[in-house]
Amino acid sequence: KNQVEQSPQSLIILEGKNCTLQCNYTVSPFSNLRWYKQDTGRGPVSLTIMTFSENTKSNGRYTATLDADTKQSSLHITASQLSDSASYICVVTSSGDSWGKLQFGAGTQVVVTP
Amino acid sequence: SQTIHQWPATLVQPVGSPLSLECTVEGTSNPNLYWYRQAAGRGLQLLFYSVGIGQISSEVPQNLSASRPQDRQFILSSKKLLLSDSGFYLCAWSVFNPQNTGELFFGEGSRLTVL
Numbered sequence: 721k722n723q724v725e726q727s728p729q730s731l732i733i734l735e736g737k738n739c740t741l742q743c744n745y746t747v748s749p750f751s752n753l754r755w756y757k758q759d760t761g762r763g764p765v766s767l768t769i770m771t772f773s774e775n776t777k778s779n780g781r782y783t784a785t786l787d788a789d790t791k792q793s794s795l796h797i798t799a800s801q802l803s804d805s806a807s808y809i810c811v812v813t814s815s816g817d818s819w820g821k822l823q824f825g826a827g828t829q830v831v832v833t834p
Numbered sequence: 835s836q837t838i839h840q841w842p843a844t845l846v847q848p849v850g851s852p853l854s855l856e857c858t859v860e861g862t863s864n865p866n867l868y869w870y871r872q873a874a875g876r877g878l879q880l881l882f883y884s885v886g887i888g889q890i891s892s893e894v895p896q897n898l899s900a901s902r903p904q905d906r907q908f909i910l911s912s913k914k915l916l917l918s919d920s921g922f923y924l925c926a927w928s929v930f931n932p933q934n935t936g937e938l939f940f941g942e943g944s945r946l947t948v949l
Contacts, residue, residue, distance in 0.1 A: 722877065729875075754938075763840075763924050763940030764878075809877070811938075822938070824877035 723747045724812050726825035733800055733832055741828045743793040743810035751815035755784050755795045758807045758827065767795070767808075797830070805832045836861035840925045840941030847948055853898075853912040855944050857925030860906065865927040867908040868938075869900055872922040881923075884908060920948045 724745045733739045745753070752771045756764035768777045768784040770793070777784050781798045797804055810825040840857045847853060859865050866885055870878040880893045882900035890900050897916050901909045908925060925941040 724877065761922075761943065761945065763926075763942050765940070766937055769937070822880070824879075826875060826877045 722826070723823045724810055724825040726808075726810050726828050728828060729826070730829040730831070733830065735800060735802060735832050735834050737800055739797050739800060739830065741795040741797075741808050741810075741830070743795070743812075743825055745791050745793070745810070745812045745823070747791075747812040747814045747823050749815045750788055750791070751813040753784075753786055753793050753813075754811040755782070755793075756809040756811060758809060760806070764809055800830075800832045802832050802834065805830060836927075836939065838925060838927055838939055838941045840944055842944060843942065844945045845947070847915050847946065849917055849948055850914045853910070853915050853919070853946070855910040855923055855925075855946075857908045857910075857941055858906055859927045862906070862927070862929065864905060865929060867902060867906075868926040868928075869908065869910050870924040870926060870940075872924060872943075878924065882910070915946075915948045917948050920946055922946075 727742045750772055752769055754769045755767040757767050758764040767779050767782050770777050770786045772788050775786055783796045786793045795808055807827040807829050809827040812823045837860045868883045869881040871881055872878050882890055882892055884890050884902045887902050887905055897919060898910060898912050923944045926938050928938045
């Protein structure tokens with residue numbers, strides 16, 4: 721069973737609107753959580769990384785939150801733009817794992833329409 | 835600044851043919867290197883990782899192999915491709931730190947179609 725579950729699987733939003741993506745994980749012990757943006761046919765690019773003690777982190781119009789108690793994270797996109805159309809991937813690292821064993825979510829496909 | 839190059843970007847190969855995907859990193863020394871495969875609707879699957887020249891760890895049994903002939907070069911190979919090898923392959927690198935808070939940098943990916 722995947723230890724990182726993302727929802728929704730996909731969503732369509734109008735340009736200028738806000739949206740929130742969810743990530744639930746069971747990875748333990750927890751080390752950090754990252755959000756990546758992946759444009760179609762390209763490699764993922766990091767948006768944010770949060771450790772256990774961080775609740776919120778922003779990167780421009782992207783704001784990530786983390787609740788380590790409930791093992792949930794969200795990525796909020798404000799005032800969406802057409803360039804935000806991409807897959808957003810949640811990645812969780814366990815402090816007990818070797819560096820190579822990151823747990824990847826399947827991603828949320830976001831489509832921003834004019 | 836560091837950059838990662840991966841090629842070819844797209845590849846169409848017949849079943850049973852060999853494969854070679856190459857990845858190089860510039861601007862850093864002794865990086866950790868990774869090969870991932872991404873299937874549609876699935877999370878990235880780690881195939882191989884390397885912490886140094888000639889040091890390769892495999893995560894899943896498969897039809898593929900990896901080699902690291904130089905510090906910043908990582909090669910993914912197969913002697914005979916299967917239909918199931920089709921997918922999007924991503925090379926990545928990182929600088930290790932004990933807290934696992936370092937960044938993972940991905941290449942642009944290689945789309946492999948096996949016919």
